[in-house]
Amino acid sequence: MVTESPQKPGRGKAVSWLRDNRVVRSIFRRGYPDNDLDRAAVMFSNFFLHVLPARTHVHSLKPTYTWGLGIISLFLFVVLLGTGSLLMFFYVPSTGRAYSDMKDLQFVVSYGVVLRNLHRWAAHAMVAVVFLHMCRVFYTASYKAPREFNWVIGVLLWGATLMMSFTGYLLPWDQLAYWAITVGSSIASYPPLVGEYIRTLMLGGDTVGQNALIRFYVMHVIVLPGVMMILMGVHFWRIRKDGGLSRPPAPPSDAAQGEAAAFSPHKTYMLVELAEGKTPMVDTQAPEEEVMSWPHTVFRMLVVFVGVVAVLSAVAYFFDAPLEDLANPDHPPNPAKAPWYFLGLQEIVSYSALAGGVIVPAAAIIGLMTIPYVDRDPEGQGTWFTSGQGRRITLWSIVAVIPVVLVLTWLNEHYAVRILVPGASQIWVDLLNPGTILIVLFAAGSLYIWRRTGSSRMGALALYSYFLTSYLIYTLIGLYFRGANWAWIWPWQATGLH
Amino acid sequence: MANSNQNNSRVPFGWVVAFAALSVCAALFFLLSVWKDYDREWRGYQRTFREMLVERAGTEEERKAALASGDQFEQIIVAGGERVDRCVMCHRGVEHPAFKDADQPFARHPTIPPHPFEQFGCTVCHQGQGRATSVQDAHGEVAFWEEPLLRGGFIQASCGPCHAGALKDAPLIQKGKLLYLMNGCLACHKIRGAGGVVGPDLTFAGERKKDPKWHIEHFKFPQKVSPGSAMPAYGHLKPEDLEALTVYMLSLRRAPSALALAAPRPAAGKK
Numbered sequence: 097m098v099t100e101s102p103q104k105p106g107r108g109k110a111v112s113w114l115r116d117n118r119v120v121r122s123i124f125r126r127g128y129p130d131n132d133l134d135r136a137a138v139m140f141s142n143f144f145l146h147v148l149p150a151r152t153h154v155h156s157l158k159p160t161y162t163w164g165l166g167i168i169s170l171f172l173f174v175v176l177l178g179t180g181s182l183l184m185f186f187y188v189p190s191t192g193r194a195y196s197d198m199k200d201l202q203f204v205v206s207y208g209v210v211l212r213n214l215h216r217w218a219a220h221a222m223v224a225v226v227f228l229h230m231c232r233v234f235y236t237a238s239y240k241a242p243r244e245f246n247w248v249i250g251v252l253l254w255g256a257t258l259m260m261s262f263t264g265y266l267l268p269w270d271q272l273a274y275w276a277i278t279v280g281s282s283i284a285s286y287p288p289l290v291g292e293y294i295r296t297l298m299l300g301g302d303t304v305g306q307n308a309l310i311r312f313y314v315m316h317v318i319v320l321p322g323v324m325m326i327l328m329g330v331h332f333w334r335i336r337k338d339g340g341l342s343r344p345p346a347p348p349s350d351a352a353q354g355e356a357a358a359f360s361p362h363k364t365y366m367l368v369e370l371a372e373g374k375t376p377m378v379d380t381q382a383p384e385e386e387v388m389s390w391p392h393t394v395f396r397m398l399v400v401f402v403g404v405v406a407v408l409s410a411v412a413y414f415f416d417a418p419l420e421d422l423a424n425p426d427h428p429p430n431p432a433k434a435p436w437y438f439l440g441l442q443e444i445v446s447y448s449a450l451a452g453g454v455i456v457p458a459a460a461i462i463g464l465m466t467i468p469y470v471d472r473d474p475e476g477q478g479t480w481f482t483s484g485q486g487r488r489i490t491l492w493s494i495v496a497v498i499p500v501v502l503v504l505t506w507l508n509e510h511y512a513v514r515i516l517v518p519g520a521s522q523i524w525v526d527l528l529n530p531g532t533i534l535i536v537l538f539a540a541g542s543l544y545i546w547r548r549t550g551s552s553r554m555g556a557l558a559l560y561s562y563f564l565t566s567y568l569i570y571t572l573i574g575l576y577f578r579g580a581n582w583a584w585i586w587p588w589q590a591t592g593l594h
Numbered sequence: 595m596a597n598s599n600q601n602n603s604r605v606p607f608g609w610v611v612a613f614a615a616l617s618v619c620a621a622l623f624f625l626l627s628v629w630k631d632y633d634r635e636w637r638g639y640q641r642t643f644r645e646m647l648v649e650r651a652g653t654e655e656e657r658k659a660a661l662a663s664g665d666q667f668e669q670i671i672v673a674g675g676e677r678v679d680r681c682v683m684c685h686r687g688v689e690h691p692a693f694k695d696a697d698q699p700f701a702r703h704p705t706i707p708p709h710p711f712e713q714f715g716c717t718v719c720h721q722g723q724g725r726a727t728s729v730q731d732a733h734g735e736v737a738f739w740e741e742p743l744l745r746g747g748f749i750q751a752s753c754g755p756c757h758a759g760a761l762k763d764a765p766l767i768q769k770g771k772l773l774y775l776m777n778g779c780l781a782c783h784k785i786r787g788a789g790g791v792v793g794p795d796l797t798f799a800g801e802r803k804k805d806p807k808w809h810i811e812h813f814k815f816p817q818k819v820s821p822g823s824a825m826p827a828y829g830h831l832k833p834e835d836l837e838a839l840t841v842y843m844l845s846l847r848r849a850p851s852a853l854a855l856a857a858p859r860p861a862a863g864k865k
C-alpha cells in the first residue's frame with residue numbers, strides 16, 4: 097500500500113481519490129511509487145518498463161558515455177512508426193497516384209506537410225544517429241565479450257535502417273526518388289554472377305516501375321519494420337542478459353571476490369538469477385554505484401524523448417521535405433545521385449564498379465561482423481578509445497587518412513589506369529583504383545599497428561577510423577564536388593548541364 | 595528493502611529544467627504547426643470574396659446566405675481523377691454574374707460557351723498546377739513544376755490539341771504554323787512524318803517543353819538553353835512572330851483525356 101503523505105486535508109482527499117480509485121488501481125496496481133520497494137515493483141509490473149532493470153548503474157547514465165544515441169534511435173523509430181502509419185492513410189503505391197498523393201498531402205490534407213516533414217527528417221536523422229551509435233559502441237569497445245552477438249544484431253539493425261531509408265526514398269515517385277533508386281539499384285547489380293538477380297529481385301524487372309514501387313512499399317511498411325522490431329527486441333533483451341551497458345571493470349575489492357561475490361546473504365534468489373547470463377547488478381561494488389531506475393533512468397529517457405520531439409518539430413516547422421518533378425524515365429538528371437548515405441559508394445563505383453559495388457561493401461560488412469571475434473582480448477571495455485594510446489591512434493588514423501584519400505582522388509582524376517593506358521583491361525581498373533588501393537593500405541596499416549602495439553584493439557581502432565574517415569570524405573565529394581557526368585566541380589560552380 | 599535513501603530518489607535538478615524547457619519548446623512548435631496548417635493562403639481570398647458577395651448581394655436573402663457561408667473546400671475532378679483542379683478555391687467568381695468587373699482572382703470568366711467548368715476543369719486550358727491551393731504553386735510558377743500558367747496569347751496553345759482544325763478564337767496557332775513553314779524549320783524537323791531529321795521530331799513538342807519562356811529563349815539563343823545545339827537562332831523575328839511560333843509549338847500535343855469524356859458526368863466533387 098502507498099504510504100499516506102502528509103498533505104492538506106481537502107487537496108489530499110481529492111488527490112488520493114484520483115490516485116486510488118478503482119479504475120486507476122486496476123491499471124496502476126501500486127499507485128505512484130514513492131518508496132524503493134514500489135520503485136522496484138513498478139519496473140517489474142509495468143509492461144513497457146520491465147525491459148529495464150530495477151536499478152541502473154550510474155556509469156550507464158552518464159550522458160557523455162552513451163550520448164543517449166541508442167535511445168534516440170529508438171525514439172526516432174517510434175516517431176517514424178507513428179507518422180508513417182498516418183501517411184499510409186493518404187498514400188497509394190501506384191505510379192499513377194503516388195506523386196499526386198504527395199501533392200495532396202502538401203496542399204489539402206490537414207497536417208499533411210507536417211507529417212511528411214517529420215517523417216522525412218526523422219528518417220534522415222535515424223540513419224545518422226544509428227551510425228553514430230555504432231561508432232560510440234565501437235569506440236567504447238562495447239562489442240567485446242559477452243556482447244559480441246549483440247554487436248552482430250546491431251550490424252543487422254544498421255543494414256535494416258539503411259534499407260528502410262532506401263525503400264522509403266522511392267515512394268514519393270518524383271525525379272529525386274526515381275533516379276536515386278535507379279542509381280542505388282544499379283550499384284546492387286555489380287556483384288558478378290548474382291548482381292543481375294539481386295537487381296531483378298529488388299525491382300521486379302530491369303527498370304524502376306510499378307513492380308519496383310509495390311515491392312519497395314511492402315518492404316518499407318511491413319517487412320522491414322517487422323524485422324526491425326524483432327531485432328530491437330532481441331537487442332534490448334541481450335543488453336539485459338549481458339549485464340547492462342558495458343563499463344570499465346570494477347577494481348578488485350575485498351567484498352567481491354570470485355564465487356563468494358555471486359552469492360550474497362543479503363538477497364533472496366529466484367530462478368532467473370541462477371540462469372545463464374548476467375543481471376545488470378553483477379559486479380556492482382557498492383550501493384553508491386547504483387540508483388533506482390525509477391525515477392532516474394525513466395525520467396532521463398522521458399527528457400530525451402521530449403528532446404527528440406522538440407528538435408524534430410522545430411526542423412519540420414522550418415524546412416519542408418523536398419518534392420521534385422514527377423518521375424520521368426526519359427529525363428535522367430545529370431548527374432543522377434544516390435541517397436546521401438550511398439554517395440560514398442557511388443563515388444567509388446565511378447572509379448570501378450567492382451570496387452564500389454562489391455569489394456568495399458563486402459569488406460565493410462565482413463569487417464563489422466567479425467570485429468568482436470577477431471579483437472577478443474577484453475582490454476579497455478567501457479572506456480572511450482580504451483586508453484591514452486588508443487586516443488592518439490584514433491586521432492592520428494583520422495588525420496593520416498585525409499591526405500591519403502585526397503591524393504589518391506587527385507591521382508585518379510589525372511593518372512587513372514585508363515588515362516595512362518586507354519585500352520587497359522578491366523582487371524587493371526578493378527585492381528588499381530582508389531577504392532581497392534585504400535583497402536589494401538588500411539589492412540596493412542592496421543595490421544602494422546596491431547603488431548607494433550601487440551594489441552588487436554589498437555589495430556581495430558585504426559581500421560575503423562580509416563574506414564569512417566575515408567567514407568565520410570567520399571560522401572562529401574559525392575555530395576558537393578560532383579557535377580554533370582560525375583566530373584569534378586567546386587561547390588560554388590553551377591552543375592553544368594541540366 | 596535495505597537502502598531507502600531519499601536523497602537518491604530525486605532526479606537531478608538539471609534534468610528537471612531540461613524537461614521543462616524541452617516540453618515548452620515542443621509545445622510551442624506544436625502550436626505553431628497547428629496554426630501554419632490552418633492559416634492557408636486560400637482562406638484569405640475566400641474571406642475577401644465573401645465580403646464582396648455581401649456588397650454585391652441583390653436581395654436580403656442573398657446577403658444572408660453570403661454572410662452565413664464559411665470557408666469552403668472545392669475542387670473539380672476531371673476524367674475520374676486524372677486532373678483535380680482546385681483553382682475555384684480562390685477564383686470563386688468564375689460563374690457569378692455579379693463579378694463581371696471584379697479584380698482577379700474573383701472576376702467572372704470570359705464566356706467560351708461549350709466548355710462547362712465542371713466537366714473541363716481549368717488546367718486543361720490554362721495549365722498551372724490544379725491540385726495546389728497557394729497562388730504561386732497553383733499558377734505553376736515554382737521550381738519543379740513544368741507547366742506554368744499560360745498568360746496572354748499563349749493560352750491559345752491549349753485549344754490546339756482538342757480542336758484540330760482552324761479556330762477563329764485561336765488565330766495564333768495558324769499564324770505559327772505559317773511561320774514554321776516560311777522559316778525553313780521543316781528542313782530539320784519532322785511533324786507527323788513530314789520534314790527533315792537534323793533536329794528532334796516535333797509532333798509532340800508541346801508535351802516535352804511546356805514553358806513558353808523556354809521556347810522564346812530557345813528561339814533567340816538555342817545554344818544557351820540547349821548547349822551545343824545545331825539549331826540556328828531566330829532572334830531576328832519580331833516578338834509577335836516568336837510568340838506565334840511558341841503557341842504553335844506548345845499546341846503540338848495529344849488531346850487531353852477530358853475531351854474523350856466530354857459527355858455530361860456528375861463532376862464538381864465537393865467535400
Ligand code: HEM
Pocket residue numbers: 162164165166167168169170173226229230233238239243246247248249250251252253254257328331335340341342343
Ligand atoms: C535501430 C537501431 C538501433 C537501436 C534502436 C539501438 C538501441 C540501443 C540502445 C537503446 C542501447 C542502450 C545503450 C545506448 O543508448 O547506447 C544500445 C546498446 C548497444 N547497441 Fe544498439 N541500437 C541500434 C543499432 C545498433 C547498431 C547499428 C549497433 C552496432 C553495430 C549496435 C550495438 C549495440 C551494442 C553492442 C550495445 C551495448 C552497448 C554497451 O553495452 O555499452 N546497436 N542499442
